[in-house]
Amino acid sequence: MQGKTLIIIPTYDERDNVTPIAEAVHKTSPEAHILFVDDNSPDGTGAVLDKMAEEDNRIFVHHGETKAGLGRAYLTGFKWGLAKGYEYIFEMDADGSHDPKCVPEFLEVAKNADLVLGTRYRGGIRVINWPLNRLLISMSAGIFVRLITGLPVSDPTGGYKCFSRRVLESIDLDNVFSNGYSFQIELSYMAWMSGWRIGEVPIVFEDRRAGYSKLSKAIAREAFFMVFRLAWRNKFRRRPKGKAAQEWLSNSEE
Ligand SMILES: Nc1nc2c(ncn2[C@@H]2O[C@H](COP(=O)(O)OP(=O)(O)O)[C@@H](O)[C@H]2O)c(=O)[nH]1
Numbered sequence: 001m002q003g004k005t006l007i008i009i010p011t012y013d014e015r016d017n018v019t020p021i022a023e024a025v026h027k028t029s030p031e032a033h034i035l036f037v038d039d040n041s042p043d044g045t046g047a048v049l050d051k052m053a054e055e056d057n058r059i060f061v062h063h064g065e066t067k068a069g070l071g072r073a074y075l076t077g078f079k080w081g082l083a084k085g086y087e088y089i090f091e092m093d094a095d096g097s098h099d100p101k102c103v104p105e106f107l108e109v110a111k112n113a114d115l116v117l118g119t120r121y122r123g124g125i126r127v128i129n130w131p132l133n134r135l136l137i138s139m140s141a142g143i144f145v146r147l148i149t150g151l152p153v154s155d156p157t158g159g160y161k162c163f164s165r166r167v168l169e170s171i172d173l174d175n176v177f178s179n180g181y182s183f184q185i186e187l188s189y190m191a192w193m194s195g196w197r198i199g200e201v202p203i204v205f206e207d208r209r210a211g212y213s214k215l216s217k218a219i220a221r222e223a224f225f226m227v228f229r230l231a232w233r234n235k236f237r238r239r240p241k242g243k244a245a246q247e248w249l250s251n252s253e254e
């Protein structure tokens, strides 16, 4: 199963993180392939990645020209992964906040779900080393998203997730409009609205130890407005249409 798995890791100034993250992935998922999508990082991450890809045929690199945002990096990665025929396509941060040890667990849950989300907040709060205000914003964002859109997940802004290829094939990737935290919300929302089953895996999220965060207040603001835009696009209907809704309801009762 792992042989069909691709893990996409977007990078911007992550020179000291890329080697440890690839090693950690391959320690527990030796057959998984990794695609790094680097946006011409000023710190030279791209050159480190080229060397890694040269030495390990499970590692691939895509070089973007300029910093275009997390969402754009993932869309590039998704298209690459679909074209190469991978069955499971993951999103994972480069900075160690998403523990690669959980990959096999995501794949296990993916046997009965189409999209699997890592969750920091179901059954407790598992966030290490975040200032309280950041935690509160993140948790309130989750409640807000659920209220406005109906998306029934416990951590909609999380960025550790596993898509089955059928989910990505069903989404019009050229029409995804958001780029930061709302990119995560938008994709999960579109998958749910299409009637795909969503599973969750509890994860422990630890703030990065090396490098700096690239996600800003402007990106959080973007997410706030995008939630309304998404809901508006579906006329504020808070559940999938017709047959899809019934399937979802019967699954959620399991
Ligand atoms: N390719 C690319 N990667 C990005 C960009 N912005 C952020 N990233 C990567 O996305 C991941 C998450 O970003 P991070 O700064 O850790 O966000 P935070 O965890 O919310 O503080 C990291 O692997 C970053 O290197 C971007 O514009 N382009």
Ligand SMILES: [Mg+2]
Binding pocket: 093, 095, 097, 208, 213
């Ligand atoms: Mg981070």
